[in-house]
Amino acid sequence: MDFFEAQDQAKRKTGKLIFFYLLAVIGIILSIYVVTVFLYRWQLAGFSDTSWINPAWFIVVSAIVLLTITTGTLYRVAQLRKGGSSVAQLLGGRQVESSTKDADERRLMNIVEEMSIASGLPVPEVYILDKEENINAFAAGFGTNDAAVGVTRGALEQLTRDELQGVIAHEFSHIFNGDMRLNIRLIGILNGILVIHIMGMLLMRSVMYSRGGRTRSSSNGKGSGNITIVILVMGLSLIIIGYIGMIFGRMIQSAISRQREYLADAAAVQYTRNPDGLAGALTKIGLKSKGAEINDGHAMEMSHLFFASSFHSALDKLYSTHPPIEKRIKAIKPSMNPEDLRRQEKMKQKFQEQHVSGKKGEPSTGGFAGHAALSPEVILGAIGVLDGNHVENAGNLLNEISDDLKKAAHEPLEAEALMFALLFATSHQKLPDWFNENVDQTISETTKQLLAELSEAPREWFLPLAEISLPILRQLSKEQYQSFRSVLESIIKKSDQENLFAFAIEKLLLRQLDTAFSSRKEPEIRHHHFKTLGHEMSVMLSALSYLSDEDPESAWKAGLKPIENLLPPDASLLSKEECTIEKLDQALDELAASSNPVKKYILRAIIHCIYSDKILSLEEKELTRAISEALDCPIPMGAFG
Structure with missing residues (x-):
């Protein structure tokens, strides 16, 4: 599975989540309807005088329940609208200053920066949960633009650099796979269902207060007694229904989360090429009975965000969001036992099928730029992938x-x-x-x-x-x-010549910052094929063709080859005046509104175009990097060799 398929799979999982969520809501509506009809027949109308079926009352109950759950869900999602930073602050996190002088914090920042440069992802905000002494970490956000990575004080102080790198690599895997948006939606859904439980508790509490008042005033009639019983039973029913709904929600949460944790572990080992680091962190957690527990009050609803289970209960086996620590360690560091080796091989196969991969098994079609194994397919496969070599090279670059x-x-x-x-x-x-x-x-x-x-x-x-x-x-x-x-x-506009680096900065930097300082939304997908993108593709491929050391016509034909049967017939190589940086910028805004399958072919055409002369200039690398960022499919600079 490549980057594009992983992103689409995350969207499909969101669809499944909505389906199960609707089932849970329907179950809650039916349960509350049955309870209210029962109470009405029992206390007010008599069992023989009314029917169990009352469409008008069912509509009223449905409307009230839907309004309550939707309000609770939207409230929590709105509370987290700023993305990862909102989640981190809700958990009591403190943002780490980039200029920190603290040795442990500096080490953490170096690891995060290495991972970001190696992967092509924006450097996320980094938080520390200072009050949490156990070992844990999380990644949160709606997307790469607002992502945040957090670690507990225990992880920062108790883990070695290799172990901490393994944990951060695990969290970066969740960012790659689009898991974060799904995780925040899960938080909202659980909060919506929790509101039903809270309403039941409020009803019970109101009865207790009102009973105390009536005792003091010595006024207690039969009618008020019936109402008290109705409210008590209704409150107790809402508590039970809400709790069962929470259990169902947690089961959805765990079903989605558990397998993703195995895959993220496998990815972390691939990224760091050091299974001992991740295994060491898991071992330190496993040495304590609750080695990853989070004390914050939001630990339960956010358990699926964390590196290891942040919340424990008697029903862990039923709806724990993470696999057992022992199984996770065995999956990444099996013994020589044949059964364990078979399990590891099976896990590797599943990882290749379900995780973002560089498709290492594909044959090379010829190298360039001094790298025999480098080819358009290898570069395309590097999108959304952290490679051990890339991480090492990024670390060396930062040191230089x-x-x-x-x-x-x-x-x-x-x-x-x-x-x-x-x-x-x-x-x-x-x-x-x-x-x-x-x-x-x-x-x-x-x-x-x-x-x-x-x-x-x-x-x-x-x-x-x-x-x-x-x-x-x-x-x-x-x-x-x-x-x-x-x-x-102003610097970009007043430059005497078109500056490709300035264009790259504008796409890489300002695009990220605009998201932080404005309400810029992701473009709505408008293009599911190339029939409406003939002009935009002509502008982009023409601009890249003029950077080639070969003649532009050859570069244009090379870029056209992967998509020649998809483009409309009016697509053609434009003059330099028709594909300026300003026009390229406008074309990219439209190309960004394409579906993932279309984006995959766009990037394939780009890479074949710059590959045509077998030489990659720094300008070509930077421009391609900027274009991939504008399309939300970041190609790390290390992928170009």
């Missing part, structure tokens, strides 16, 4: 970047100046007068200093520096961001 530049990427004011300096450095510009007039003097001076350092730095550092600046730039105020964005756009 000078401390001054990394420090700038982790400080709010300096991060702004760093982005400006990166754009000026790629266009080989000095700081123009208009820039000094439009920014604060401190930012101007810092930009000048960083520009001098970047002029001596390898170009390969530039994009990673922009990527690791994301978390600190998200912490700007809305006014600060608008000012920063305005200056950034």
Whole structure:
């Protein structure tokens, strides 16, 4: 299964979740209807005078229950509308500053940044649950743009670097597979059902208070006694129905979650190439009876988000959201017992079928750029995949970047100046007068200093520096961001020549930040085939063709080959004036509204186009990286060799 199939599978799982949710709601409606009719016949009308079937009353009960559950669900989802950061804060998390000097926190940030650069995903916000002494971690969010990764204080202090890396790799797998959006919806659903249980408790409590009042006033008639019994039975029924609904919801939660945990473990081992790291973390959890338990009051409803079970009860075997620790360890580090080896082989096969993979079994069609095994299929297979080599290379790259530049990427004011300096450095510009007039003097001076350092730095550092600046730039105020964005756009527009790196920055950086500072929504899918995308594909492939060292016509034909039977006949190689960066930007906005199968073919055409001359320039890599980000299918820079 590749990245696109994994994303579609996550959407199908959402459909199944909605189906089971509707079954649970129907069950609750029928149960409450039966209870209310029974109480009416028993206490008010007499069993012989009324029928069990009353369509009008069924509609009333249905409306009240649906309104109650929907309100509870929407309330919780709205509470978590900011994505991963909302979940982390609800659990009592503290955001880790990018510039932290604490050794443990710095180690955690380094691991997260390595994983992000290696995978092509935006660097997520990082949180620590300071009050939680047990070992656990989570990933949460609606998508990659608002993702957050959190670890407990116990995980931070008790795990080695290899063990912590294994845990973070496990959480990144959930981000890749689109599990996070499903997980947040599960939280909303469970809260909606929980409201029924809470209403029952409120009814019971109101009766207790009212009985106390009547005792003091010595007024107790038969009619009020009947009403009290009705309310008591109704309250008790709602508590039981709500609790059964919660159990059913937890069963849905566990059914969806358990298998994903096995797959995430297998992915973490693939990413880090170190089964001992993940197994070590699981072993430390297993040494305690409740080694991953979370004390926060939201532990139960959010148990499926965590690395290991955060909540335990007598019914763990029925609806635990995670497989037993022992089985997880055996799955990634089996003994030499033949039965265990067969189990591992079966798990590997299932992992290849159900997890995002690079399709290593596919034959290479010829290498390029000095890499014999590198081919369009290999690059396409790298989308949404963390490879052990990529992680190692990302770590080495971060170590090579000078401390001054990394420090700038982790400080709010300096991060702004760093982005400006990166754009000026790629266009080989000095700081123009208009820039000094439009920014604060401190930012101007810092930009000048960083520009001098970047002029001596390898170009390969530039994009990673922009990527690791994301978390600190998200912490700007809305006014600060608008000012920063305005200056950034001015630098791009006032450049003497079209700057492909500037375009990449705009797509990679501003797209992520716009999500954080505005209510920008994902584009609605409008294109399920190429018949309506002839012009947009012509613009994009033409722009890439002119970057080729071969003649543009050859590059165009190479890009056209994978989709020649899909494009409309009017698609053609355009002139340079017809495929400027501005026109490419407009085309990408439309291409982003395509379905996953269409996006897969779009990226295949792109890769074949830049592959045509067997040489990948840095500009081609950066432009392809930016296009893939705009399509929500990030290709890591490491995939290009």
